[in-house]
Amino acid sequence: MVDTTFLTRLPYSEGLDEFGMAGKGVMVNHDIECWKSNRHFFNKAISSPSFDSEAIEWFIKLFKELEGYWESLVNLSLSNDSLQDNENNWSLETDLFSWLRGIMSDTVIVLVTGKRSYSMASYHNSISPIKVNYFDEVIEDIDAFINEIKIHLLGTAYFLSLGPFIRHHVPFVKDKVKVLIENRDSLFEKLDSIIKKRRKEIEETPISAELKHDMLTSLIIANTERDVSTAKTVRDDLLRPLTDIEIRGNLLDVFLGGVGTTQHLFSFLTYYVCHHPQVKQKMLAEKDSIFPPNIPFHLKPEDLSKLEYCNAIINETGRIMPLVNEMVRHTNQSCEVAGYQWDAKTTFHININGFHSHQDYWSDPEIFNPDRFYRQNNSVKEMHKIAMIAFGGGLRICPGRKLAMIELLSLMVLLFGKYDVELVDMNAPLKVKSGVTTMCEELPVVIKPRIKYSHT
Numbered sequence: 001m002v003d004t005t006f007l008t009r010l011p012y013s014e015g016l017d018e019f020g021m022a023g024k025g026v027m028v029n030h031d032i033e034c035w036k037s038n039r040h041f042f043n044k045a046i047s048s049p050s051f052d053s054e055a056i057e058w059f060i061k062l063f064k065e066l067e068g069y070w071e072s073l074v075n076l077s078l079s080n081d082s083l084q085d086n087e088n089n090w091s092l093e094t095d096l097f098s099w100l101r102g103i104m105s106d107t108v109i110v111l112v113t114g115k116r117s118y119s120m121a122s123y124h125n126s127i128s129p130i131k132v133n134y135f136d137e138v139i140e141d142i143d144a145f146i147n148e149i150k151i152h153l154l155g156t157a158y159f160l161s162l163g164p165f166i167r168h169h170v171p172f173v174k175d176k177v178k179v180l181i182e183n184r185d186s187l188f189e190k191l192d193s194i195i196k197k198r199r200k201e202i203e204e205t206p207i208s209a210e211l212k213h214d215m216l217t218s219l220i221i222a223n224t225e226r227d228v229s230t231a232k233t234v235r236d237d238l239l240r241p242l243t244d245i246e247i248r249g250n251l252l253d254v255f256l257g258g259v260g261t262t263q264h265l266f267s268f269l270t271y272y273v274c275h276h277p278q279v280k281q282k283m284l285a286e287k288d289s290i291f292p293p294n295i296p297f298h299l300k301p302e303d304l305s306k307l308e309y310c311n312a313i314i315n316e317t318g319r320i321m322p323l324v325n326e327m328v329r330h331t332n333q334s335c336e337v338a339g340y341q342w343d344a345k346t347t348f349h350i351n352i353n354g355f356h357s358h359q360d361y362w363s364d365p366e367i368f369n370p371d372r373f374y375r376q377n378n379s380v381k382e383m384h385k386i387a388m389i390a391f392g393g394g395l396r397i398c399p400g401r402k403l404a405m406i407e408l409l410s411l412m413v414l415l416f417g418k419y420d421v422e423l424v425d426m427n428a429p430l431k432v433k434s435g436v437t438t439m440c441e442e443l444p445v446v447i448k449p450r451i452k453y454s455h456t
């Protein structure tokens, strides 16, 4: 029997109801039965082996596209002849953080919707006099969309913590809330339009024809005659097709959870790796031993698990610089925690950084040391299981962690394997903003080809 004492993240909130989030999707869904069925479909849609392969394939394609933009920027500063002569001798100073926003957003959007967005192209066009053309994008004005997601995520706090009178009548607050509601409407309209178009495409596809593997298609066909999957992890009465509003809730959550997170974590990782040359060396040695330089390779899901040290670097980055600062749980029944009795309807705010820097679990917790997670014995693994909660824990653990690891490991292989990445200013502190989450703001780097590396 599963212990459901701490299954709820937040209690019902009339503010979240007004913001269109209460009882929808997975992230802030207070209704356990509804959460269970949404989470079941969410997990199913993003955890199939074909989804993992597709994630890597798209990531490789999008990384190639990114290299094309860098090449175009380098070409602007070198004549064609000198570029030919110096194929391995150019350098590009650029904001890696902005490119990461592009590649991570474009990856999640294509995997979720099955259609392209052009966030990297849009960033390229904003900094280069040479513009690239793109067409057939699933979301017009991708920058506005990504901004709307960020505003919605940060704006949730207003609806959670302020009562209706303050939200709608107090000067300044009411103006901010009005902007947030307009932002919500614009965001929901875009999501609804994506769902409606895909529903129509599916309806027009003959029953005998194979459908795409993207998350949106999986959510639309779930428990309909088109659903070929038999995997069940919830009670039969919860297995019913999802409504468009429920699908919108899931799409919103995958974008809220999946668009910015890996971008920030990879920025932190790059910063720490650049400040620890011995870690960088060990990381490159591992990569080169699995994918030798100058021998073409094609990344596959099973290759990623061989990258034990790269995995350890990601874990250590998530430990020392957790992206999400609080894990929240609300309980509807009285309980005992840490030797104290707690009444029903208590909300617990768990300080993730407190766990990650606790002296009982970690020696020298302020030191960046991926070896803590490298080739651990079982007792260390068990100890770290409760002390390391970068992706949360229990039944509400992050459902996107596998996709996040695929993106992060693939990028480590492709970027650091092929390019030498250095910070522009080694003395500059990492520029971050911290609230419920810690977000990177920029990461100026110099990128050069790794001399002995040839293209794959």
Ligand code: HEM
Residues within 6 Å of the ligand: 009, 026, 027, 028, 039, 046, 253, 254, 255, 257, 258, 259, 261, 262, 265, 318, 323, 324, 327, 328, 389, 390, 391, 392, 393, 394, 395, 396, 397, 398, 399, 400, 401, 403, 404
């Ligand atoms: C480095 C990347 C990421 C980090 C560090 C991260 C971290 C977290 C954390 C700490 C939680 C709270 C878990 C808990 O309360 O126990 C969470 C929940 C969640 N994450 Fe992630 N996440 C990442 C990437 C992603 C991605 C790529 C997606 C989508 C594909 C995603 C979707 C979600 C969703 C939907 C939830 C709510 C789950 C629920 O309440 O059932 N996350 N994440």
